[in-house]
Amino acid sequence: MARSTRSPARLIVALSVAGVLAVFLVYTALTGTTPALQPSNLVGHPGTVSLTGKVVGQVTGDAHNPTGLHFELHNIQGKSPIVPIIYHGSVPDLFESGRDVNVTGELVGGSFVATALTTKCPSKYTAQV
């Protein structure tokens, strides 16, 4: 096997890394990220946000009716303001009062209008005794 004094390997590596970084930086600069908030720090964030909290009180309405599904969220841990949620769409498994959920949407006139709702998986590592 001949030894080459001028290997293109380093150039390939350098160009590839530079290319990757350029694509990456341009992409992250151009595309928006979504703020992930809790009820306690929701105020002052216009536009679409992801809100995580615990469902408190009664769940009323119907997610497939124009009035929507109504429920309220507060922080999973500690005290916080209660945020009223209006949701239209498919209701995920195990959704009920007391569950930790994540909603995506925006604050409109004091209510959070959600377009996506996910129940946190009440899986293995949650003590239930």
Added chain:
Amino acid sequence: MLALYAFVVGSVAARSKRRRLADSARNALIFAFFSTLIAAAILARALVQHNFTFQYVAQHTSRDLSTVYSLTAFWGGEEGSLLLWLLVLTGYAALAVTLNRRLLRDVVTWVVPVMGGIATFFSFMLVAVASPFVTIPRVVDGAGLVPSLQNPYMVAHPPLLYLGYVGLSVPFAFAAGAMLSGQTDERWIVATRRWTLAAWTFLGFGQLLGAHWAYLEVGWGGYYSWDPVEIAALMPWLVATAFLHSVMIQERKGMLRVWNMVLVAFAFNLSLFGTFLTRSGVVNSIHSFAKSSIGAWFLGMVVVSSLFSTALIIWRLPLLRARTKLESALSREAAFLYNNLLFVALCLTLLWGEVFPILTQYVDGYQRTMGRPYFDFFLRIFGLPLLLLMGIGPLVAWRRASGRALLRTLRWPLGASIIAGIALVSIGDGSSRPGLIAYTFSVFALTAIVVELVRGTRATGSLFELIGRNRRRYGGYIVHAAIVLFVIGVVGSSDYSTTRERQLAPGHSMTVDGYTVTYEGLSHSLSNTVSGSSVTTTAKLAVTGRMHLKMGTSSIDSSALGISRMVGVRTDWWRAEDLYAILDSVQGKGPTQTAFIIIEVEPLVNLIWIAGFIFLGGSLVAMWPDAREQRKLATRLSLARA
């Protein structure tokens, strides 16, 4: 104590080159496995016997839970998972050091303290931080297991992931052992190839089982959501994939020796870092186990392990110089290098997507998350060229290839992909440009594999003989074929799926992509268990059109756990397509109850699951002992020693 002994005494023995002491440390590591096995047997017995004096048993089982699912609760909780992790780790360690004790004596002398150190960390976690043997006053019944986790896929999915995660510690320990002993030739790679391949297979197949479970059980019509927990398992798999490719270059050409050390350390550290990310609660996940006490400890371990690996590589840089250099940017070696860069770049972008929210927490005071578009974008940017390389790599010559010769070699794959592209556009699949590109590239890669197999079969006269003569190579091609099928399945079910939602009264229908689904009404059933009662409501559906059949989809309202849904899935195997039904909600009372039904048509989705078994088969072929390879290995080892 045995693990600690293996770590401390093994280090002293390796440094002072005291053989009897080193043997003693190795025996301690082997006995650490047997003592962990006894602890595991005690926990398994407690789970099966519903011994609720153990807090762990009370938290994860109940009296009405079957024996199988009571046993699966072993890895259903954090403490049990750690015990399983230690069991697998010490089992792997005992086997690896026993099998290689003569072949790689100097390296194994250092592998013992490295594995001992990792085992000491997990033993400490089990004893001091998260023990499954904490006792409580006896309770009448336990909390039970969520119904969706009582599923055969969940029996296999978590332990397979652990087998994969922990398996990556073996090549890491041998790499560290090679550097510590100064024996940095290719022997450590040869000795650990099957270990890496096994870990990689477990990790890959385990993730696929998890995806299939989500598809059938979670009831949202998907199988992958780019959740931090899912990404944490994908990252080490990607790096291990890069490693499996680049070790071939090191074995054959003596190149990429530093790179391979970096990859193996990176893969192992990612498996620890993933555990930190998913257990510490620092990232927002739909998995509620994302907050526990062990996260910070794992971060500490990642820091120690990363510093240790980096220091070792820097220290041994003079010994890790490549014997040869890349001669041409158009060669098999270069194709492997591009492949590696793409895999690592994809992994780094995923890692950035995981870490970015944590960084913004410090800058903005709250997290900013990268959503699905970010991950989909980079998957396409790096995944599509990888697909193309999968077709080019095996056909390009070693050392140096000419463009003309390469074009001649690639004429069949190129021709097939162009014809496929035109055909796909003509039948309307041009609606998704990434989908069209992925399909075309898939045809290219698949044709390249077929060309290779046909060429080889002509030379040997038999396909089986061809595969038998070079199991590693052709096992790899089978895995490549599985990946291509997987990609076709993912593209079909994500870019070309159709979803319709409608509220239906009994007797009413909806039409979705050639299927007419008629809602025939509801049936209800009540069941009572020790844990509480549950009502199952099933929507009966009649399907006409492409398939003629009856199916149902249910909603289970449990007094203990709330509402969960059982999706209805019917498969058209000719099209590898699924008709997927979800009972979203029910309105009204009596015989005129209406149901909100979601129907999805998932084209080619079953190729994903079929690909999983082909992937498994290909990996087994590549792992299978090969007398010819053993002879090559013996020659290589004698050369390395000379």
